[in-house]
Amino acid sequence: xxxxxIYLIPLFPALGAALMFFFGRKLRKPTxxxxxVGSVVLAFLMSCGAVLEYTxxxxxxxxxxxxxxLYTWLGTDTGHLNYLKSDxxxxxxxxxxxxxxxxxxxIWLLFVTGVGMLIHxxxxxxxxxxxxxxxxxxxLNLFMFSMLTLIxxxxxxxxxVGWEGVGLCSxxxxxFYFHRKSASDxxxxxxxxxxxxxxxxxxxxxxxxxxxxSLRFIDVTHAARxxxxxxxxxxxxxxxxxxxxxxxxxxxxxxxxxxxxxAMEGPTPVSALIHAATMVTAGVYxxxxxxxxxxxxxxxxLVVAIVGALTAVFAASIGLVQNDIKRVLAYSTVSQLGYMFxxxxxxxxxxxxxxxxxxxxxxxxxFLGAGSVIHAMSGEQDMRNMGDLHKRIPTTHATMFIATLAxxxxxPFAGFFSKDAILWETWxxxxxxxxxxxxxxxxxxxxxxxxxxxxxxxxxHGRPRMSHDVEHHIHESPMAMTxxxxxxxxxxxxxxxxxxxxxxxxxDHFTKFLEPVFAGEAQTLSEEGRAAQxxxxxxxxxxxxxxxxxxxxxSLAAAxxxxxxxxxxxxxxxxxxxxxxxxxxxxVYTTLLNKYYVDEGYDYVFTGRRQVGDVRLGVxxxxxxxxxxDTHIIDGAVNAAGSITRGTATFSSWWDKWIIDGIGxxxxxxxxxxxxxxxxxxxxxxxxxxxxxxTAGLVGFAFYYVYx
Amino acid sequence: xxxxxxLHYLVLGAALFLLxxxxxxxxxxxxxxxxxxxxxxxxVNLNLVAFSRYWQGxxxxxxxxxxxxxxxxxxxxxxxxxVGLGILIAFFRxxxxxxxxxxxxxxx
Numbered sequence: 001x002x003x004x005x006i007y008l009i010p011l012f013p014a015l016g017a018a019l020m021f022f023f024g025r026k027l028r029k030p031t032x033x034x035x036x037v038g039s040v041v042l043a044f045l046m047s048c049g050a051v052l053e054y055t056x057x058x059x060x061x062x063x064x065x066x067x068x069x070l071y072t073w074l075g076t077d078t079g080h081l082n083y084l085k086s087d088x089x090x091x092x093x094x095x096x097x098x099x100x101x102x103x104x105x106x107i108w109l110l111f112v113t114g115v116g117m118l119i120h121x122x123x124x125x126x127x128x129x130x131x132x133x134x135x136x137x138x139x140l141n142l143f144m145f146s147m148l149t150l151i152x153x154x155x156x157x158x159x160x161v162g163w164e165g166v167g168l169c170s171x172x173x174x175x176f177y178f179h180r181k182s183a184s185d186x187x188x189x190x191x192x193x194x195x196x197x198x199x200x201x202x203x204x205x206x207x208x209x210x211x212x213x214s215l216r217f218i219d220v221t222h223a224a225r226x227x228x229x230x231x232x233x234x235x236x237x238x239x240x241x242x243x244x245x246x247x248x249x250x251x252x253x254x255x256x257x258x259x260x261x262x263a264m265e266g267p268t269p270v271s272a273l274i275h276a277a278t279m280v281t282a283g284v285y286x287x288x289x290x291x292x293x294x295x296x297x298x299x300x301x302l303v304v305a306i307v308g309a310l311t312a313v314f315a316a317s318i319g320l321v322q323n324d325i326k327r328v329l330a331y332s333t334v335s336q337l338g339y340m341f342x343x344x345x346x347x348x349x350x351x352x353x354x355x356x357x358x359x360x361x362x363x364x365x366x367f368l369g370a371g372s373v374i375h376a377m378s379g380e381q382d383m384r385n386m387g388d389l390h391k392r393i394p395t396t397h398a399t400m401f402i403a404t405l406a407x408x409x410x411x412p413f414a415g416f417f418s419k420d421a422i423l424w425e426t427w428x429x430x431x432x433x434x435x436x437x438x439x440x441x442x443x444x445x446x447x448x449x450x451x452x453x454x455x456x457x458x459x460x461h462g463r464p465r466m467s468h469d470v471e472h473h474i475h476e477s478p479m480a481m482t483x484x485x486x487x488x489x490x491x492x493x494x495x496x497x498x499x500x501x502x503x504x505x506x507x508d509h510f511t512k513f514l515e516p517v518f519a520g521e522a523q524t525l526s527e528e529g530r531a532a533q534x535x536x537x538x539x540x541x542x543x544x545x546x547x548x549x550x551x552x553x554x555s556l557a558a559a560x561x562x563x564x565x566x567x568x569x570x571x572x573x574x575x576x577x578x579x580x581x582x583x584x585x586x587x588v589y590t591t592l593l594n595k596y597y598v599d600e601g602y603d604y605v606f607t608g609r610r611q612v613g614d615v616r617l618g619v620x621x622x623x624x625x626x627x628x629x630d631t632h633i634i635d636g637a638v639n640a641a642g643s644i645t646r647g648t649a650t651f652s653s654w655w656d657k658w659i660i661d662g663i664g665x666x667x668x669x670x671x672x673x674x675x676x677x678x679x680x681x682x683x684x685x686x687x688x689x690x691x692x693x694x695t696a697g698l699v700g701f702a703f704y705y706v707y708x
Numbered sequence: 709x710x711x712x713x714x715l716h717y718l719v720l721g722a723a724l725f726l727l728x729x730x731x732x733x734x735x736x737x738x739x740x741x742x743x744x745x746x747x748x749x750x751x752v753n754l755n756l757v758a759f760s761r762y763w764q765g766x767x768x769x770x771x772x773x774x775x776x777x778x779x780x781x782x783x784x785x786x787x788x789x790x791v792g793l794g795i796l797i798a799f800f801r802x803x804x805x806x807x808x809x810x811x812x813x814x815x816x
Contacts, residue, residue, distance in 0.1 A: 279712055684812060685811070685812030685813055686808070686809055686811075687731070687808050687811070688733055688734075688741075688808055688809065691732055691733055692733050695729055695733065
C-alpha cells in the first residue's frame with residue numbers, strides 16, 4: 001500500500017510548497033507551521049511505511065529494487081524517439097517519472113525525511129520572530145520535494161531534475177535575507193559554482209546514455225555488471241569522472257567547495273538541513289548509485305579517493321582557526337564529505353553511506369545547536385565573544401557535547417563506527433597509495449577532534465566574553481528547538497550501533513542491508529585483485545581483526561589527543577586568548593585564517609573581480625577576451641543590424657505616413673467628407689429640426705394628395 | 709342656438725393639433741415640448757371621440773370603438789410622459805440644461 005503509492009512521499013511537500021506560494025501571504029503563522037511541518041511528517045510516516053513494506057517485499061523478490069513507473073515524461077514509451085548509440089545501434093530516448101526503492105534509497109529516504117521533519121519543527125521556533133515566515137517554509141517544503149525526487153528517481157534525468165531543484169532551493173534559502181548583500185552574493189556563488197558541477201553531471205549523463213543505451217539505474221547497473229565492458233574502459237572512466245565533477249559541485253569537494261562556507265549566510269536551520277545533513281550528500285548518493293560504473297573505472301575511483309582525502313584534510317585544517325561558529329561547522333562538513341568520498345574511492349560504498357547516515361544526525365545536531373547558541377546570544381556568531389554558556393543553556397550544551405563526541409569518533413558514539421569503517425577500509429586496500437590516504441584520513445581525524453573541542457570550549461566554557469547587554473539576554477531556546485536537539489542527540493548516540501563491526505562482536509546490519517545494492521562491486525573488486533581481504537581465507541581474517549583493533553585504538557588516541565590539545569589551550573579562554581597555532585607559526589595561522597587565499601585566487605584567475613596589474617583575467621583571460629569579442633564583434637554586428645533596421649524603418653515609416661495613409665487611406669476619406677457636406681445639412685442633430693422636416697414632409701404629402 | 713356638429717369638433721381638434729405642432733417645433737424647453745406633445749395627442753382624442761359620437765348616431769349607442777381607443781391613447785400618453793420625463797432627468801444630469809437646442813448628438 002505504501003510501496004505502490006510511493007509517489008505520494010515527494011508529493012506531500014510539493015503540495016505544501018504550492019500552498020505557501022499561492023496563499024502563504026494570507027495564512028497566519030500557526031497555519032503555515034501546521035501545513036509545512038505536517039506535510040513533512042506525512043512524508044516521513046509514508047517513508048517509514050514504504051521502507052518497512054519494502055523489506056518484506058524484497059525478502060520475497062530476491063532483494064530486487066522496487067521500481068514504480070508512473071509514465072514516461074521525456075521521450076516516448078513506444079520507442080519512436082530514438083538516438084544513435086556508440087556502437088551504431090539505436091536506443092529509445094526515454095526517461096520516466098519513475099520511482100526506485102532499494103536499500104540505498106531507503107536509507108536516504110529515512111534520514112532525509114526524519115532529519116528534515118526535526119529541522120522543520122526546530123524552524124518553527126527559530127524563525128518565529130522573522131519576517132517571510134511562509135516564504136521560508138515554502139522554500140523548505142520545495143527543498144524536501146526536490147530532495148525526495150532526487151532520492152527516489154529511477155533514472156539519471158529525473159535525478160538531475162531533483163538535483164537542480166535542490167540547487168535552486170539552496171540558492172533561494174542562502175539568499176533568504178536577500179536585503180543583505182553578503183547573503184545574495186553567497187547565494188549567487190553557490191548557484192554558479194554548482195552550475196560548473198552540474199555541467200559535468202549532465203555531460204556524464206550524456207555519456208552514459210550514449211554508451212549504455214539507457215538512463216534507468218537498473219538497466220545501467222545491469223549492463224555494467226554484465227561483463228560486456230572491460231575494467232578501465234576509457235569511455236566509462238570519462239563518464240564517471242564527469243559524474244564526479246557533478247558530485248564535487250554539489251558535495252563541496254576540492255576545487256568546487258568554495259560555496260559551502262559562504263552558504264552559512266542562510267538561516268541556521270537551512271545550514272543544518274541543506275548544507276550539512278541532506279543536500280550536500282547528494283553527490284555521495286549519486287556516486288554510490290553509480291557504483292557499478294565506478295568499479296569499472298579504477299582510475300576514477302583513485303581520483304575520487306584522492307580528492308576526498310585532500311578535501312578532508314584541507315577543510316579540516318581551515319576549520320582549526322575559524323572564529324565564526326557556523327564556519328567551523330561548514331568546514332567540518334566539507335571535511336566529513338571528503339571522508340565519504342575517500343570511502344567511495346576505495347570501494348567501501350557501504351562505509352560511505354554509513355558515514356552519510358551518522359553524519360546527518362550529528363552534523364544536523366551541531367548546526368541546530370549552533371543555531372540555539374546564536375539564538376541565545378542575540379545573533380552573535382563569533383566564538384571570540386562567547387564563553388561560559390554551559391550553565392545558561394544546559395540542554396544545548398549537553399546535546400552539542402554528544403554530537404562533538406560523535407564527530408570526534410569517541411567510542412561508542414555514531415561517528416566512531418562510521419569513521420573507523422572508512423579508515424579501516426582505506427587501510428585494507430592494498431597498495432602504497434592507500435596507506436598514504438589512510439595517513440591523511442588519520443590526520444584529519446585528529447584535526448576534527450581538535451577543532452570540535454575548540455568550538456565547545458570557546459562557546460560553552462572559559463570566561464564569558466560577551467557584552468553585558470548580550471549576557472543579560474541569554475536564555476535557553478523554546479521547546480520546539482530543544483526537542484529536535486534531544487532526538488538528534490539520541491540518534492547520534494545510537495545510530496552507530498546499526499553498523500557495529502564484526503571485529504567487535506557485532507553483526508554490521510548496515511552493510512548487510514546494503515549488500516543487494518553493492519553486491520556486484522565486491523565481485524569486481526576481487527577480480528581486480530585489489531581487495532585481497534574479500535577473497536582471502538579465515539587465517540587472514542583473524543590477522544586482520546588484530547590490525548583493525550590496533551587502528552581503532554589509534555583513531556581513539558587521535559580523538560583523545562585532539563580533545564586534550566583543545567582542553568589545554570581553550571579551557572580557560574578569556575578575552576584576548578591566544579591561539580596555539582598562531583603562537584607556533586604566525587604565517588601558517590594567517591594562511592589558515594584566510595582559507596589558503598583560495599577565494600582570492602579564484603577572484604584573480606576566474607571571476608576577474610580582482611585585477612592582476614591592469615588586466616582583469618577572469619577565467620584565465622577568457623573573460624576579458626570574450627568581453628572584447630562581445631563589445632566589438634557581437635555588439636558591432638548587433639549595432640549594424642540595428643542601423644540597417646532603423647534606416648529601413650525610417651523609410652517605411654515615411655512611406656506609410658504619406659503614401660499609404662495619405663493617399664491610400666485618408667484620400668478617399670477626405671473626398672467622402674467633402675461630398676457629404678450637403679447631406680449633413682439634414683442631420684445636424686437638433687431634435688426640433690427633425691420634427692420640422694417631418695412636419696414639412698407630412699404637409700407636403702397632404703397637399704399632394706389633396707390637390708393632385 | 710347653434711347646433712354643435714362633428715365639423716366643429718374637427719375644427720377645434722385641428723386647431724389644437726396645430727398649436728401642439730407649433731409648440732413642439734418652436735419651444736426650447738423640453739418640458740414645454742412634452743406638454744405640446746400632450747396637446748397633439750389630445751387633439752387626436754378629440755377627433756376620435758367626435759367620430760365615435762357620429763357613429764353612435766348611425767349604428768346606435770353600442771358603437772363605442774372611438775371612445776375606447778381614446779382611452780388607450782390617454783394610457784399611452786401617460787406612459788410616454790413617464791418615459792419622456794425619465795429621459796429629461798437623465799438629460800439634465802448629463803448636460804445641466806433642459807433646452808433641446810443645446811443637445812445635438814442625435815446625428816451620426
